[in-house]
Amino acid sequence: MVIKQYGISLQSITENDLETIRQWRNDESVLKHMLYQKKITKQEQIIWFNNLDKKRNFYFIFNNQGVIHLKNIDWTRKEAEAGIFTPRQEHSFTNIAAIVTLMDFAFDALCMNQLHAKVNKSSITNLTMNIQLGYQIISIENNQVMMICNQSNYKIGEPLRNWFKKTSNDTLGLTIELSKNDYWIKRYIQPKFLR
16 A cells, blocks of 8 residues: 655555664664664564554555554554654654654544554653644553544644645645555545545
8 A cells, every 4th residue: 555645655564674664663763762662673573564464554664764654453443553753853844744644544534533642751742743733641651651633633734734735746635556455445445535
C-alpha cells in the first residue's frame, strides 16, 4: 500500500527495509524517545516482522526518512495506535506532514473513531505536538503517557493544510494505491481515496 499527500509517500514496509528500519530505530536520537530503550538485533527485527499481523498493523516508510504506523487496529471498534520514529530533525515539515497524512488516512479513509498514542514522559516536544493535533492525556504510568485522539477532536487548521498544499504543490489530496496483497482492505477504505 502507498498513501500519498502533501508530497509525502507512506509505503508499506517490506523485508528489504528491515535493516534500514533497525538502524533508524537504534539511532541514539530515536532510542532516547522510545519506551523500550534497548537496541534491536538483526534477529529480533526479523522475528518481529515475521510475526507481525499485517491485517492489524500497518508500518510505513515515509520519504526514506522514518517509520510511521497504525498498529493494534481494532476493526470492530475502529481504533488503532499511531506512532512515528525518525533519526531526522524531530519536527520537520516532512515529519509533521507524514503525521497529518497518517491521521487523515485513519480518520478520513478508514473512518477510525479513535487513535491512541504512547509517548515517553520525557519527550515534551512530542507530547506538545500530540496535544496540538487533538490528543488528550488519559493516564501517566511510569515513564509512559497514554493519549487518545477522537475523530471529533482531531484538528488541523485550514491555514496549515493550505501551507502544506502550497509547499508541496499537492493538487490531488489524500490518495491510496493498493497492491495485490492489500485488496482485502478495500472494503474498509472510503472509495474516493483509492487510485
